[in-house]
Amino acid sequence: MDKFTILKSRATPLDRVNVDTDQIVPKQFLKLIQKTGFGRYLFFDWRFDSEGRPRSDFVLNNPKYQGRQIMLARDNFGSGSSREHAAWAILDYGFRAVIAPSFADIFYNNCIKNGILPVRLGSEDVDYLFQNEDVEIEIDLVRQLVNARDRKMTFEIDEFRKKLLLEGLDSIGLTLQMEDRIAVFEQRNSTFAPSL
Amino acid sequence: MQASTVFEKIWKNHVVHQKENGPSLLYIDRHLVHEVTSPQAFDGLRTNSRRVRRPDLTFATMDHNVPTSDRSLPIVDQISSVQIQALAQNCKEFGITLFDMDSPDQGIVHVIGPELGLTLPGTTIVCGDSHTSTHGAFGAFALGIGTSEVEHVLATQCMWMDKPMTFAVNISGRRRNPHAVTAKDIMLFVIRSIGTAGGTGSVLEYRGDSISDLSMENRMTVCNMSIEAGARAGLVAPDDKTFDFIRGKRYAPKAEQFEKAVEYWRSLATDANARFDRSIDFDISSLAPQVSWGTNPGMVADVTGQVPQPDEYAKGNENERKAALRALEYMALEPGVQITDIRVDRVFIGSCTNSRLEDLAEASVIVKGRHVSPTVRAMVVPGSQRVKLAAEQLGLDRIFKEAGFEWRESGCSMCLGMNPDILSSGERCASTSNRNFEGRQGTGGRTHLVSPVMAAAAAVQGRFVDVREWL
Ligand code: SF4
Numbered sequence: 052m053d054k055f056t057i058l059k060s061r062a063t064p065l066d067r068v069n070v071d072t073d074q075i076v077p078k079q080f081l082k083l084i085q086k087t088g089f090g091r092y093l094f095f096d097w098r099f100d101s102e103g104r105p106r107s108d109f110v111l112n113n114p115k116y117q118g119r120q121i122m123l124a125r126d127n128f129g130s131g132s133s134r135e136h137a138a139w140a141i142l143d144y145g146f147r148a149v150i151a152p153s154f155a156d157i158f159y160n161n162c163i164k165n166g167i168l169p170v171r172l173g174s175e176d177v178d179y180l181f182q183n184e185d186v187e188i189e190i191d192l193v194r195q196l197v198n199a200r201d202r203k204m205t206f207e208i209d210e211f212r213k214k215l216l217l218e219g220l221d222s223i224g225l226t227l228q229m230e231d232r233i234a235v236f237e238q239r240n241s242t243f244a245p246s247l
Numbered sequence: 248m249q250a251s252t253v254f255e256k257i258w259k260n261h262v263v264h265q266k267e268n269g270p271s272l273l274y275i276d277r278h279l280v281h282e283v284t285s286p287q288a289f290d291g292l293r294t295n296s297r298r299v300r301r302p303d304l305t306f307a308t309m310d311h312n313v314p315t316s317d318r319s320l321p322i323v324d325q326i327s328s329v330q331i332q333a334l335a336q337n338c339k340e341f342g343i344t345l346f347d348m349d350s351p352d353q354g355i356v357h358v359i360g361p362e363l364g365l366t367l368p369g370t371t372i373v374c375g376d377s378h379t380s381t382h383g384a385f386g387a388f389a390l391g392i393g394t395s396e397v398e399h400v401l402a403t404q405c406m407w408m409d410k411p412m413t414f415a416v417n418i419s420g421r422r423r424n425p426h427a428v429t430a431k432d433i434m435l436f437v438i439r440s441i442g443t444a445g446g447t448g449s450v451l452e453y454r455g456d457s458i459s460d461l462s463m464e465n466r467m468t469v470c471n472m473s474i475e476a477g478a479r480a481g482l483v484a485p486d487d488k489t490f491d492f493i494r495g496k497r498y499a500p501k502a503e504q505f506e507k508a509v510e511y512w513r514s515l516a517t518d519a520n521a522r523f524d525r526s527i528d529f530d531i532s533s534l535a536p537q538v539s540w541g542t543n544p545g546m547v548a549d550v551t552g553q554v555p556q557p558d559e560y561a562k563g564n565e566n567e568r569k570a571a572l573r574a575l576e577y578m579a580l581e582p583g584v585q586i587t588d589i590r591v592d593r594v595f596i597g598s599c600t601n602s603r604l605e606d607l608a609e610a611s612v613i614v615k616g617r618h619v620s621p622t623v624r625a626m627v628v629p630g631s632q633r634v635k636l637a638a639e640q641l642g643l644d645r646i647f648k649e650a651g652f653e654w655r656e657s658g659c660s661m662c663l664g665m666n667p668d669i670l671s672s673g674e675r676c677a678s679t680s681n682r683n684f685e686g687r688q689g690t691g692g693r694t695h696l697v698s699p700v701m702a703a704a705a706a707v708q709g710r711f712v713d714v715r716e717w718l
Binding site: 066067068069071073074077078079081082083084085086096101125126127130131132133134135138153155156157160161164165209210211212221222223226227229232233236237240 | 263264266268269270272274283284286287290291295297300311312324326327329330333375376377391392393394395396398399402403404405407409443444447448474477479543566567569570573663664665672682684685686687690691
């Protein structure tokens with residue numbers, strides 16, 4: 052997983068609330084058994100018409116936004132299905148961060164696991180960014196800061212997830228180092244949970 | 248000892264390690280696996296030469312992709328077939344019990360867990376599927392996870408997690424007609440009230456007489472829909488109904504072990520003076536059957552009501568108003584239209600929300616002696632092979648078939664349309680599933696979420712009807 056420290060880019064604005072993972076990657080593309088190549092399916096049904104032609108009114112098809120690495124979104128982004136394919140598609144398309152006032156829980160975790168930084172900002176800050184969509188944004192994970200022109204915004208992220216992103220760590224490796232504790236727990240477990 | 252909630256007790260009993268100011272490492276008792284969200288996880292294990300730590304606590308089935316037509320024929324869709332074979336191969340390689348397409352135990356993962364006694368009170372249960380919340384009906388902490396977490400749990404039997412908040416959803420009031428106003432209606436109403444992000448970061452505990460009154464199957468419907476309110480999980484404290492349901496199930500504790508377990512399970516109930524981070528009260532005594540009109544499960548109206556004006560729905564939130572306008576356009580509905588004037592082309596009775604025996608039995612009462620409208624295509628997809636068999640023993644299949652329904656093999660089917668069961672663009676469906684997102688049941692398809700009895704009545708009438716008039 053690639054490390055995340057500082058990202059400088061303009062944002063692609065997706066001005067809709069409650070964007071669900073069924074839209075981020077429609078189900079017809081969940082049959083693949085790899086993690087790569089999902090970028091071309093990102094927002095497929097919004098991006099292409101029934102003949103497969105790009106819809107000119109959808110942001111991803113606007114040449115102006117090509118190459119931007121930050122997605123700007125509204126409340127409750129990533130709701131619905133747990134499909135990690137949504138995060139894989141966002142990453143594969145070229146986004147490294149998503150800024151929104153709020154995220155659905157499972158989606159938020161799926162981002163972290165793939166080196167995508169989900170940034171929660173206040174609604175006013177997000178409104179500001181939507182109104183100034185061509186401003187370059189700097190996201191500094193170490194200092195938990197978002198700078199856009201002269202506006203400075205801070206965001207919260209817990210230390211553990213921050214470390215995983217900053218160092219590009221595989222959390223399974225970390226957990227496996229705690230094998231002793233897990234084994235001890237398992238022995239004790241049988242006494243308080245006679246059900247298993 | 249400090250008074251605590253069911254969830255807090257389960258949490259405390261499963262923390263392997265707690266990081267200071269950080270997440271906890273939580274032990275997982277049951278890991279359920281299906282074909283769509285697992286292949287990349289098994290690949291990850293192989294790449295890093297890791298094994299499955301507890302294959303004995305891991306159980307797999309195939310449900311999302313499987314055809315619901317004749318199982319003796321080969322799967323036409325090559326890519327689905329690859330995914331199904333990948334799961335079989337992975338289970339073999341890593342020593343995991345698999346209920347495959349030919350197994351009498353096959354079915355939607357959230358339907359078979361309880362049937363097999365894999366779902367037990369006080370346990371932690373995960374699955375790479377958001378509707379894992381269903382298992383909370385037994386007083387378990389059950390939640391959906393992504394594929395990276397699936398890999399993590401396979402490798403370590405644990406996962407890192409922040410402790411969610413507790414949220415009491417108190418439901419009181421006796422429904423006048425519990426056959427017509429169902430658990431599904433209760434949940435659609437709850438989500439309509441708190442919103443699709445209302446439960447974010449929380450574990451909902453459903454409480455109150457109206458919840459105790461519900462059967463286990465109905466409690467599963469309630470907990471299933473927790474994720475549609477954005478919650479981490481939903482649960483109901485275990486009680487005698489829970490224990491009776493579990494007794495004798497294949498993987499449940501037996502004899503003396505069972506009695507000991509019951510004693511422990513009883514101790515899990517929320518203490519009388521326990522405090523929740525949040526709580527909300529609902530009185531459902533005059534609740535009407537609910538019908539969704541939009542493209543998320545919070546966009547819901549009474550069957551006696553109308554499609555709302557976007558302003559009225561949005562209550563001053565400009566983003567929500569835009570969402571409502573967009574939803575109405577997608578759904579091809581005008582504000583002010585009576586819900587009972589909406590005509591449907593398709594009816595789907597199935598999904599992990601509403602495909603258990605009781606759901607099918609209730610719906611069959613509606614269709615018995617009646618016929619599906621000539622303009623409607625209707626299907627019943629039992630949640631599992633066991634449900635299917637039990638329904639056939641009761642003769643429900645005949646009732647449905649005589650009324651003009653298709654009677655299918657078990658699986659997720661048209662809940663998400665990964666198999667050939669999909670809506671065509673523009674088709675409108677009364678569905679007992681849980682998500683009405685754009686394209687969920689097929690690109691361009693329009694979904695209205697309803698209860699099984701409401702779906703059955705819509706099939707007969709060709710439009711929505713207030714099913715209280717029929718029962
Ligand atoms: S029935 Fe639908 S919601 Fe349930 S597990 Fe299958 S696809 Fe998911």
